[in-house]
Amino acid sequence: MLNLINNATIVNEGRQFVGAVVVEGEYIIDVLEQPLTDVERFDNVVDAKGLYLLPGIIDDHVHFRDPGLTHKADIATESRTAAAGGVTSFMDMPNTVPQTTTPDLLEEKFRLGAEKSRVNYSFFFGATNENAYLLPSLDVHHVPGIKLFMGSSTGNMLVDDDAVLRQIFLASPVLIMAHCEDQRIIELNIADFKRKYKGQNDFPVRYHSRIRSVEACYECSSKAVQLARETNARLHVAHVSSAKELELFSDSLDITQKQITAEAVIAHLMFSTEDYDHLGARIKCNPAVKTPEDREALREALAMGQIDVVATDHAPHLLREKEGGALKAASGMPMIQFSLVSMLELSDQGYFPVERVVELMAHNPARLYHIDRRGFIRKGYYADLVLVDPTANWQVLSGRYYTKCGWTPMDERTFKWRVRRTIVNGKTAYADGIVVDGIRGQALQFN
Numbered sequence: 001m002l003n004l005i006n007n008a009t010i011v012n013e014g015r016q017f018v019g020a021v022v023v024e025g026e027y028i029i030d031v032l033e034q035p036l037t038d039v040e041r042f043d044n045v046v047d048a049k050g051l052y053l054l055p056g057i058i059d060d061h062v063h064f065r066d067p068g069l070t071h072k073a074d075i076a077t078e079s080r081t082a083a084a085g086g087v088t089s090f091m092d093m094p095n096t097v098p099q100t101t102t103p104d105l106l107e108e109k110f111r112l113g114a115e116k117s118r119v120n121y122s123f124f125f126g127a128t129n130e131n132a133y134l135l136p137s138l139d140v141h142h143v144p145g146i147k148l149f150m151g152s153s154t155g156n157m158l159v160d161d162d163a164v165l166r167q168i169f170l171a172s173p174v175l176i177m178a179h180c181e182d183q184r185i186i187e188l189n190i191a192d193f194k195r196k197y198k199g200q201n202d203f204p205v206r207y208h209s210r211i212r213s214v215e216a217c218y219e220c221s222s223k224a225v226q227l228a229r230e231t232n233a234r235l236h237v238a239h240v241s242s243a244k245e246l247e248l249f250s251d252s253l254d255i256t257q258k259q260i261t262a263e264a265v266i267a268h269l270m271f272s273t274e275d276y277d278h279l280g281a282r283i284k285c286n287p288a289v290k291t292p293e294d295r296e297a298l299r300e301a302l303a304m305g306q307i308d309v310v311a312t313d314h315a316p317h318l319l320r321e322k323e324g325g326a327l328k329a330a331s332g333m334p335m336i337q338f339s340l341v342s343m344l345e346l347s348d349q350g351y352f353p354v355e356r357v358v359e360l361m362a363h364n365p366a367r368l369y370h371i372d373r374r375g376f377i378r379k380g381y382y383a384d385l386v387l388v389d390p391t392a393n394w395q396v397l398s399g400r401y402y403t404k405c406g407w408t409p410m411d412e413r414t415f416k417w418r419v420r421r422t423i424v425n426g427k428t429a430y431a432d433g434i435v436v437d438g439i440r441g442q443a444l445q446f447n
Contacts, residue, residue: 001043007035008048012055012377014355023383026425031377048387051420054358055377056088056384057340058365061238061311066112068097073316076116077404083118083430084402085337086386086419089374089444091144094126095157101126110443119424120441129159132167138174141446144369145175150220158183169231177236180220181212181287189213206276208326209288214242217287221245228260239265239313241287243297246306253305255364262306264298265313266335266342281322281329282409302360303352309368310343310360312336316405334403338410344417372445383426392418
């Protein structure tokens with residue numbers, strides 16, 4: 001089958017041009033810098049006039065809850081949600097039930113991915129205080145990285161032994177993605193609030209950012225960066241949430257020259273402490289959303305190069321699990337369907353050009369993990385593509401999102417941009433509100 005996407009505004013590798021992409025089977029076989037007129041020879045033609053064609057988004061940080069937590073999400077439902085958001089590849093975290101901390105459990109997750117996922121997939125291996133000896137045996141072509149919780153979060157995989165931390169940094173053959181929050185500072189902050197609230201076991205959710213504070217994030221991120229420098233480990237700091245942490249990272253735009261890189265997630269780019277008044281625990285996540293000034297600094301860092309990758313930390317919970325305050329409400333929110341359109345909205349607001357959105361969400365994840373033939377619109381690459389409409393002007397309403405947990409903090413938000421079509425390995429996985437049945441992604445390979 002010879003397929004043509006014609007008349008699209010193609011955004012790729014720092015450029016925009018109106019042209020065409022030819023797809024045969026799983027692969028892009030030509031990229032043309034002008035539209036084609038002789039379209040009769042193609043089996044299928046998509047006239048993309050007025051639409052932007054981008055490489056499919058690669059989200060390197062999701063929690064799809066499979067196995068063991070599938071009452072609120074699973075690989076099948078959340079990969080559908082990903083396709084609806086223009087995300088063609090994801091990398092899932094290990095804090096499931098059981099935790100992905102042995103080779104056998106890792107392979108079981110790959111089996112689930114092959115069986116269920118509508119888009120391309122891979123899975124992180126989880127580090128613990130007991131399994132550092134397993135790290136050298138990981139297959140670097142199969143595993144994207146090690147997830148290291150240097151602060152306790154959902155699933156409680158905290159690694160708090162300094163000797164083990166150093167061993168992990170020395171032994172890892174792959175990138176280390178670190179969740180950085182200092183547990184000692186968090187516990188001291190909780191104790192202070194309990195004294196203030198005379199022994200109460202929960203506090204208003206607006207205090208979450210003062211419990212999981214800027215100081216807790218900075219102290220732990222600093223420690224991770226220092227360990228990486230001392231051991232020459234490849235470190236990627238997940239979900240940077242404060243202006244102060246940005247001091248730790250280079251402002252180079254060339255990710256290929258960096259030993260230490262940083263990620264921002266949509267929650268910290270779109271929400272701030274001011275949003276607790278109307279969204280409450282729906283925007284509770286770890287690390288906590290911070291002040292409007294922190295959010296502004298993160299947005300600006302996307303253009304400056306201190307942040308290298310944008311992901312979602314997509315983390316569904318049922319609404320009943322989000323009940324409570326700063327201690328009792330579950331942390332995390334479903335965001336993957338709205339990550340690309342949110343970033344395009346920030347582009348419209350002048351923070352960075354559309355080309356930088358593509359860099360942060362497709363090119364740089366592909367470079368960071370050395371993903372085989374994905375993340376760019378190039379001849380010979382897999383046809384992972386997304387068509388977006390810049391003039392849709394639509395509102396998020398119930399029934400227009402696909403996550404199994406059935407809610408989103410983006411509800412009732414209006415977006416100008418909208419995903420119209422998502423193509424995974426040459427096949428349409430989503431088109432104009434419909435997720436196509438029968439599509440399956442592939443396991444990502446790393447060079």
